[in-house]
Amino acid sequence: MSSTYLGMPGRPVFGDGNLHATEAFPTAARRELGNAQLRANLGHATHTIRDKRLRVVAELPDWEELRDAGSAIKESVMARLPELLEEFEANFTARGGKIHWARDAAEANKTVRDLIRDAGADEVVKVKSMATQEIGLNEYLEEQGIAAFETDLAELIVQLDHDKPSHILVPAIHKNRTQIRDIFLREMPDVDPGLTNNPARLAEAARVHLRRKFLSAKVAVSGANFAIAKSGTLAVVESEGNGRMCLTLPETLITVMGVEKLLPSWQDLEVFMQLLPRSSTGERMNPYTSLWTGVTEGDGPQNVHLVLLDNGRSAALADEMGRSALHCIRCSACMNVCPVYERTGGHAYGSTYPGPIGAILSPLLTGITSEENASLPYASSLCGACYDACPVKINIPEILVHLRAEDVDSRRGTRKTPGQMDVAMKAASWAMGAGRRMALAEKALPLGKLAAGPDRKIKKLPGIAAGWTQSRDIPAPPAQSFRDWWGKERGKSAPGENAPTITRQKEKE
Numbered sequence: 001m002s003s004t005y006l007g008m009p010g011r012p013v014f015g016d017g018n019l020h021a022t023e024a025f026p027t028a029a030r031r032e033l034g035n036a037q038l039r040a041n042l043g044h045a046t047h048t049i050r051d052k053r054l055r056v057v058a059e060l061p062d063w064e065e066l067r068d069a070g071s072a073i074k075e076s077v078m079a080r081l082p083e084l085l086e087e088f089e090a091n092f093t094a095r096g097g098k099i100h101w102a103r104d105a106a107e108a109n110k111t112v113r114d115l116i117r118d119a120g121a122d123e124v125v126k127v128k129s130m131a132t133q134e135i136g137l138n139e140y141l142e143e144q145g146i147a148a149f150e151t152d153l154a155e156l157i158v159q160l161d162h163d164k165p166s167h168i169l170v171p172a173i174h175k176n177r178t179q180i181r182d183i184f185l186r187e188m189p190d191v192d193p194g195l196t197n198n199p200a201r202l203a204e205a206a207r208v209h210l211r212r213k214f215l216s217a218k219v220a221v222s223g224a225n226f227a228i229a230k231s232g233t234l235a236v237v238e239s240e241g242n243g244r245m246c247l248t249l250p251e252t253l254i255t256v257m258g259v260e261k262l263l264p265s266w267q268d269l270e271v272f273m274q275l276l277p278r279s280s281t282g283e284r285m286n287p288y289t290s291l292w293t294g295v296t297e298g299d300g301p302q303n304v305h306l307v308l309l310d311n312g313r314s315a316a317l318a319d320e321m322g323r324s325a326l327h328c329i330r331c332s333a334c335m336n337v338c339p340v341y342e343r344t345g346g347h348a349y350g351s352t353y354p355g356p357i358g359a360i361l362s363p364l365l366t367g368i369t370s371e372e373n374a375s376l377p378y379a380s381s382l383c384g385a386c387y388d389a390c391p392v393k394i395n396i397p398e399i400l401v402h403l404r405a406e407d408v409d410s411r412r413g414t415r416k417t418p419g420q421m422d423v424a425m426k427a428a429s430w431a432m433g434a435g436r437r438m439a440l441a442e443k444a445l446p447l448g449k450l451a452a453g454p455d456r457k458i459k460k461l462p463g464i465a466a467g468w469t470q471s472r473d474i475p476a477p478p479a480q481s482f483r484d485w486w487g488k489e490r491g492k493s494a495p496g497e498n499a500p501t502i503t504r505q506k507e508k509e
């Protein structure tokens with residue numbers, strides 16, 4: 001049995017593959033914001049899903065207790081991950097399955113390729129899997145001469161259009177029905193040329209297209225939503241039934257799963273089977289739940305493999321504040337309520353994981369110093385809607401702030417001369433450190449009024465502050481400061497004016 005030392009890595013092994021953004025979020029977001037069709041599609045889809053979710057969540061009187069239970073289970077899993085992984089490995093292999101450990105995307109991809117070649121296949125069917133998207137499996141297999149066919153309807157649409165997914169649950173959320181019909185007409189051989197954009201007709205066209213693949217495939221590749229350590233069981237939760245076809249028809253089944261997906265027992269699964277469908281699709285129960293434990297002679301795949309993927313998870317686990325990002329069950333509720341995601345769409349985040357969870361998970365898996373991912377923690381208004389929606393109570397805003405601090409710290413001292421932000425922050429800290437200095441700064445308020453002009457709006461600020469006025473105006477400062485008002489009303493000194501300064505207190509200490 002192999003052993004693992006998660007949380008205590010000798011050196012942090014950061015993730016690679018499709019976790020890395022290729023351009024900074026502000027640049028990508030600006031471009032995406034110019035796409036009015038994308039914004040309309042996203043606005044419609046996210047509002048529909050979140051209204052549905054709110055309705056089914058309101059039906060459960062113990063919803064908050066379920067969230068607490070989900071959070072507590074995940075916290076305990078992270079605390080004893082190495083032990084649970086070993087328990088899972090023992091039970092999975094005892095039932096005829098084979099485990100392969102992969103430190104990063106390259107190792108995982110190579111393992112899957114070798115297994116497909118050993119099975120004598122040059123094409124595979126796939127059930128939607130975030131882990132295989134994360135490692136860029138499809139692209140890698142294509143380079144190796146192996147064709148991978150996505151069987152989830154939304155994934156199929158994205159694949160046929162040579163596009164990238166933009167949502168965890170609804171990868172083609174940025175496309176409308178007419179766009180999908182056009183893709184099918186263009187890319188599907190033998191499709192009915194009279195195909196309309198009616199959802200039932202589109203689903204039928206996809207079903208006919210996929211059935212041929214299901215029946216001829218010797219190998220399937222899947223992800224997994226959960227893994228039960230006590231019995232060595234894997235679980236896939238889905239809506240279309242395509243997953244079940246992949247998991248039962250081929251001779252060889254290869255699952256790629258992040259190490260954090262473990263649950264100790266079946267009782268723990270019960271909590272997540274209530275949390276996940278309601279949070280993701282707004283359904284009380286998902287239509288298909290497939291569970292498999294190793295190999296059963298004469299029934300289903302006879303070669304069952306599991307690639308257990310680290311790819312930066314041990315580095316995330318080692319971050320005390322950030323590790324709860326690994327609690328994520330990929331329900332996508334956080335992105336459906338995020339005002340930033342709703343306007344920019346998933347592509348702006350660059351990584352496989354978009355939205356609020358992507359803004360923390362990607363930099364945690366790759367390291368905050370990883371090129372463009374450092375801009376992701378700033379892709380948030382910190383409104384807290386994601387925290388309220390998350391079924392496992394991941395405090396995303398808190399982790400965003402923590403990662404912003406890490407980003408600033410990582411760049412501290414790398415510049416020879418202080419930047420505009422350093423100077424501005426130093427000046428603000430000096431002025432706000434003492435009531436008298438603040439009072440002096442407030443004397444400049446009339447200047448702000450002057451700059452605002454007759455319409456009482458400041459439209460353009462200079463230097464680094466120009467970012468604020470690029471997309472909004474700043475209201476003119478009030479004619480009178482609170483300090484002045486207080487002094488006039490109470491006839492004595494303004495609050496804080498005679499208070500000792502912070503710097504003086506610090507000096508005394």
Ligand code: SF4
Pocket residue numbers: 279327328329330331332333334335357386389390391392393394
């Ligand atoms: S962070 Fe929470 S809300 Fe967002 S996808 Fe993960 S589990 Fe769902």
